[in-house]
Amino acid sequence: MDDAISGAVETRPGLTALLSAIESKPFDVLIVSEQSRLARDTFFTLTLIKRIEEAGVRIHGYLDDSPITLAEETDEVKEFVRAWANSAERKKTGQRSRTIARRVVEAGRRAGGRLYGYADINGTPDPAQAEVVRRIFDERAAGKGLYVIARALERDGIAPVRGRGWYASQLQNIIRNTCYRGVITWGAQRRVKRKGKIVYQASPENVITKDAPQYRLVDDKTWYAANAISDQSAANTWRGKDGRLKSRATNTNGFLLSPFLACPCGSPMHAKQSGKGDKKQWLYTCTRKHLLGKKGCSHPGRGIRVEWMDKSVLKFFEEALVGHTVKAALQEVLDEQKAKAIDPKPLEAEIKKLQGEIKRLTDALASGELEDIHDAVRQRKAKLEHLQGTLSGLGAAKEFSIETFATRLAPVLADWQAHLKKSPAVAAQVLRKLIPTRIVVETKPGGGWTVRGDCDYSAILRECGYDAVTNLVNEIVAKRNRSRARRGARSTP
Numbered sequence: 001m002d003d004a005i006s007g008a009v010e011t012r013p014g015l016t017a018l019l020s021a022i023e024s025k026p027f028d029v030l031i032v033s034e035q036s037r038l039a040r041d042t043f044f045t046l047t048l049i050k051r052i053e054e055a056g057v058r059i060h061g062y063l064d065d066s067p068i069t070l071a072e073e074t075d076e077v078k079e080f081v082r083a084w085a086n087s088a089e090r091k092k093t094g095q096r097s098r099t100i101a102r103r104v105v106e107a108g109r110r111a112g113g114r115l116y117g118y119a120d121i122n123g124t125p126d127p128a129q130a131e132v133v134r135r136i137f138d139e140r141a142a143g144k145g146l147y148v149i150a151r152a153l154e155r156d157g158i159a160p161v162r163g164r165g166w167y168a169s170q171l172q173n174i175i176r177n178t179c180y181r182g183v184i185t186w187g188a189q190r191r192v193k194r195k196g197k198i199v200y201q202a203s204p205e206n207v208i209t210k211d212a213p214q215y216r217l218v219d220d221k222t223w224y225a226a227n228a229i230s231d232q233s234a235a236n237t238w239r240g241k242d243g244r245l246k247s248r249a250t251n252t253n254g255f256l257l258s259p260f261l262a263c264p265c266g267s268p269m270h271a272k273q274s275g276k277g278d279k280k281q282w283l284y285t286c287t288r289k290h291l292l293g294k295k296g297c298s299h300p301g302r303g304i305r306v307e308w309m310d311k312s313v314l315k316f317f318e319e320a321l322v323g324h325t326v327k328a329a330l331q332e333v334l335d336e337q338k339a340k341a342i343d344p345k346p347l348e349a350e351i352k353k354l355q356g357e358i359k360r361l362t363d364a365l366a367s368g369e370l371e372d373i374h375d376a377v378r379q380r381k382a383k384l385e386h387l388q389g390t391l392s393g394l395g396a397a398k399e400f401s402i403e404t405f406a407t408r409l410a411p412v413l414a415d416w417q418a419h420l421k422k423s424p425a426v427a428a429q430v431l432r433k434l435i436p437t438r439i440v441v442e443t444k445p446g447g448g449w450t451v452r453g454d455c456d457y458s459a460i461l462r463e464c465g466y467d468a469v470t471n472l473v474n475e476i477v478a479k480r481n482r483s484r485a486r487r488g489a490r491s492t493p
């Protein structure tokens with residue numbers, strides 16, 4: 001069996017290999033040093049012994065030269081006691097090492113292995129590494145991104161902590177470590193066993209901090225400045241409970257809507273400063289007009305005040321992100337689906353017609369006729385796929401409970417709304433999910449403007465865990481493309 005892997009881990013590769021090998025019974029006796037070498041969890045050990053024995057293999061422990069068996073009733077009790085004793089011993093060992101680690105920390109020393117930046121565990125600096133640590137803190141404190149810092153370290157040929165390169169997560173671990181400002185923090189995480197694996201869990205209630213000035217490599221001011229940047233960047237990203245990014249960062253150049261607006265001429269809009277002195281203001285204007293003048297874009301108006309536009313779009317989505325709006329969108333689709341489910345014949349007829357058309361077109365293609373046929377086939381195939389999806393989704397509509405859905409929807413919407421208000425950077429990430437294509441802003445000749453655009457709620461619906469009704473969600477997206485959300489806006493003064 002595994003030579004170097006502890007009996008405490010139940011997913012050892014050797015164990016897996018052994019268990020699958022046992023099925024074909026390639027040997028009669030399995031020799032282990034002692035029972036604890038099989039596994040250290042009491043019940044798992046018993047199950048394991050049972051499985052091996054049932055496959056017709058005997059187990060022999062060579063340390064006490066005795067068989068390990070559950071054959072007799074008394075054996076079962078004996079092995080249980082042995083397994084339990086081993087497991088209890090392991091827990092005690094764990095507790096012992098935790099007690100020792102705690103004592104080490106209370107004495108003002110780090111518990112655990114050598115840390116990057118130091119030559120030993122007592123805090124003697126490694127001059128070259130300590131210099132790198134200071135550089136990382138200085139650059140982060142100056143506002144640099146972790147990615148930028150990592151690439152610069154690699155460019156300068158600085159050996160990474162381990163592996164072949166510098167990673168943002170390593171840099172973040174360095175920046176978050178209080179040891180570099182001479183304070184030891186211990187017990188922020190605890191080891192727990194889950195599904196046979198050791199995992200780490202936050203345990204803020206057990207944290208001990210201890211001044212240990214001999215470890216200091218960075219002054220307090222730099223340490224806190226670097227951490228403030230990291231806090232800020234955490235506040236500007238939108239992550240789920242599992243820590244995964246929910247939306248990619250959106251470069252707004254400081255203006256919430258610059259990635260999302262378009263002029264009716266098709267050009268994107270950007271923010272531009274206009275006016276002088278007291279009249280100075282920021283406007284979203286047509287980029288093509290800005291570059292080419294009237295030749296590029298003939299639409300009237302100099303632009304729309306950034307603050308008005310931001311405010312009204314945010315307000316629109318805050319209102320849109322309430323249960324009844326999203327529910328109503330879904331209800332409409334459901335009703336349509338239900339109507340189709342009662343009578344799927346028209347849908348089936350349409351599918352048949354399309355299939356016939358595709359066949360005829362493909363035949364024509366085979367005889368080497370028009371190039372346009374390719375497109376015609378492609379279009380029909382896409383439509384066919386959509387109709388078939390709708391047809392197979394019909395059953396789902398009948399069983400779909402909008403009320404159950406609403407209870408799942410509420411917390412998701414609350415989260416989206418909260419993030420819309422968090423910071424402009426995060427709001428832009430939320431909008432990125434809701435606005436599939438740029439919204440078109442049209443200036444009206446008499447002053448004022450209108451906004452035309454699409455709303456995509458499918459990401460919200462997906463987040464509610466309704467993968468089973470993907471077809472319905474697709475239907476919403478398709479519907480969105482047909483009927484566009486329109487709304488007017490106030491007149492500019």
Ligand SMILES: [Zn+2]
Binds near residue numbers: 263264265286289
């Ligand atoms: Zn334009």
